[in-house]
Amino acid sequence: MSSDMPKPEELARVSFQPPESDWMDTPVQFKSGTYNFPAAKKNVEYLKMPNPHAWAVDDKDWMLGDKWKEKILDGISDRLQKFRSFSLFMDICVRCGACADKCHFFMGSGDPKNMPVLRAELLRSIYRKNFTVAGKLLGSLAGGRELTEDVIKEWYYYFYQCTECRRCSVFCPYGIDTAEITMIGRELLYELGLGINWALEPAANCFRTGNHLGLQPHTFKDNIEFVVDELETATGINAMPSFNRKGAEILFITPSADVFAEPAIYTLMGYLLLFKYLDLDVTFSSYASEGGNFGLFTSHDTIKSLNAKMYHEAERLGVKWILGGECGHMWRVVHQYMDTLNGPANHLEVPRSPITGTVFENTRSTKMVHICEFTADLIKHNKLKLDPRRNRKVIPTFHDSCNPARALGLFEEPRYILRNVCEQFYEMPENTIREQTFCCAGGAGLGNDENMEMRLRGGLPRGNAVSYVRDKHGVNMLACICAIDKATLPPLVEYWAPGVGVCGVHELLGNALIMPGESEERKAGKINLRAEEDDDESEGGGDV
């Protein structure tokens, strides 16, 4: 190598090192595969949100409309008065950096603006410049900066690179919750008609048809009938549920992915078998056919608007209480927003299990019970005949989904079920589970196809922990209780931890449940809900 040739190391540095400029002066660069497509104009219009317009991320002009700055500043001012969280979190961050390396997107992308503190500073800098004395007088010296179109683009990029998983808020000494800041940041963007389609189209669909995919009543029913047929093929049991039935004791609401996506449909099969087994007086609704609520990823008003269907339908059908399926963000809404927004549900009764008589005191006001709470209670009271041997080929670990973990603290119920329906169960390392769990990197509306590379980056911490237990304990199944997880973890493990599958907790329960009238094949544990046959008689020795 001649001496005037640059060394490879130097070449590398020239091209890789970002400008050493301050973060405030580094404009965002959009790279395909790492951002989300804009919300379609028709969806913005349909939900009657401001400034509907057609635009693309790589357009130079995003057509923010007249007086866009005023709209943003008014929006900030309005929310400072409505949310103590926002008002407080704009002021008290000391930038200690404890949150910096807690974000899965930071770990996977190495982009400093993915540090939660900096994600919040993107908004805080505008707040300081316009709403604080020091910022008005001293500008950037006091951490303020001008609101420009580049700032809006940066917000769009980074507020849609946050899955609102709230892991950082666990470590913050003041409990600053980036999800609050992201949610409000997204609301502000919607003031200008800027949003992402993967969140807004499900919201618009849900408003009209009751579910994210826009399944009309007959299609919703047909899809469930399809799953029922498949279930009958696998088990010999017809577990057809009822729909929109007035006078039922319980209304069951689950994320609609359970009726169309793989592997979520096997979780639905698990529910159907359980209901059949118990002869539960339960009904599905085609109107409230969505447990999920993409309003949570859009705006507080949209949360309320979509969530209203649950109590509305429960009241119309005259049920006593509501049972909810496995879902992450749905349970954040149910636990922390529903009663406040659409309650009090005085038309319902305090939930009581008709099988065990247990009164679910923790749901006394909201009157909605998590299926894992319901099932764990059944198992504890010996109401289910279970044969864990039927799951002998499954060696599961449990992925705590962000919302059930950090918004409810639903840790033991699903684990209790898993331990009772499987022969083995292994935990991932402690700093990757429970309240410290890592996100699937596809929540909060980011689980779309165009954003796949960013999702896989953010999926590294979770994938890394899964591959660790795969190698150490032979784990081959990642059980979870979230419909978004069931959609986003399969690509994640396919990339980062090949050889591991994804399933719902109630799929494994459905496998283990000893049903009256089941097929001989099932009795012998030779076929599971996925209709995967297994002729291997040896115990636990089969390869996977």
Add this chain to the structure above:
Amino acid sequence: MKAVSALVAVIVLFAIAYMVGPSAKFVFGVAVPYAAMAVFLGGIIYRVAFKWGKAPVPFAIATTCGQQKSLPWIKHASLENPSTTGGVILRMAFEVLTFRSLFRNTRVAVKDGPRVTYDGEWVLWAAAMLFHWSFLVIVLRHMRFFTEPVPFFVPLLQAVDGFFEIGIPALYLTGVGLLLAASVLFLRRMLDAQVRYISLMADYFPLFLVMGIAITGILMRHFMKTDIVSVKEMATGLATFKPVVPDGVGPIFFAHMFLVCVLLAYFPFSKLTHMAGVFMSPTRNLRCNSREVRHINPWNHPVRVHTYAEYEDEFRDKMIACGLPVDKKETEEPKKAKAGEKKVDD
């Protein structure tokens, strides 16, 4: 650069007070302290009672860090996921007194190699604890200047703080502790690339200010003595609103007091308000029983909803055709257009 400007600012403030203080005793000994105190109190009250306090907490957004209270046979993490007010108080106490959330960062683990390593975040938690506790003890110790008779716990604190009796008068551990902790926090900001990247001038300035206060305090006690009786006379005067400025007060005292005044006045307009804010954080100070007890949102306004009747009007024929029960048997043509939501594609 940000650090340098902050340092220069503090040095200038020190120099002003040191040089001008003794010749403008009334300004630096009476007017500035009263003004600073007024700004401090007024600012904090504004911040807590008006800015934050007036903004409601619309949703019960607690961060749960342990098992929820659900079925009676499942062990409930009453501290990390409190369902009672008592639990919340305990959670907050751990948060405020031991920086529990920050402590979560610190773990000992067997890492890549065979060695056990401690990750760097111990430094942050330990320095933060040392900093804040020293600061508190120092503030309490200073009550001996402002009160007569001196409350019983003050001499006690002094005795414990000066326990090692290094030097005469005894060196206070908290003074050294505060200076040490502030230095560590400063070095961390400078040396940790990540933290340096996110740091603002507003992060360096208060650190230098506190260091300046600690240094002038230590200097005054051990090296550049000032007449303690005069100081006490002056402080008591301020506290009882009968201000006097005796002659024996040296320039170093004016510098010390002026820096304290700057800190007080700066406090409500800066991140230092975290002292009050930490108590109001809705992810920590709420009960996590939001399904058991309804949380009230004072501005919960009505929104547009898609009612069942509208839904059925739009899909009635299809529902009837596939055997789904309906409330009204017949589609009423004129009503459909009116009640059904406007279609997006028309």
Add this chain to the structure above:
Amino acid sequence: MEEPLLTHKRATLTQRWTDAVLNTYPADSARFMRRQKDAFANPGGHLVRQCIEALVDALEQGVEVAKVDAALEGLLKLRALQDFTPAQAVQFVFIAKTILREELSLPAGDPSWERWDTRIDALALVAFDVYMRCREKVYEVRYNQLKKLNHVMLERANRPATHARSNGSSEWEPNDRGDEG
């Protein structure tokens, strides 16, 4: 000496090589990846260290494709997703040439250079393969996700309709996305 081992230079080489990889990241991120040693709190940094260790082994003991492939996959899986061009993503392999020349005090004409260079070239070739495989995997993953999310629709479309009414999708608008719970 027939085979100049890296033994006493091994630690230095590993360290410098690791640093060279980390230096391809923004300074702030590199600092974190270097400092935080926990494999689960800092998976990226962990992958870098693991990979470089294995590559140094290969330099010393000869390139076993299967081993090297596995080691490189760990790191390239991540780099294939990040903001690197293909060349940038694999370039760190060649950096070893520079480091070796600076660290090993061998004369320029020494015959052992040929062996080092051949081994590094072999590593680089494997790295190209692995990188391409990772990129292909990304697209495969995307394709599989689409299939899974529309599982019931696809299955229903592919089988004779059991219900005369079903047409398999909503008639409102084709929903190309927005199908998770």
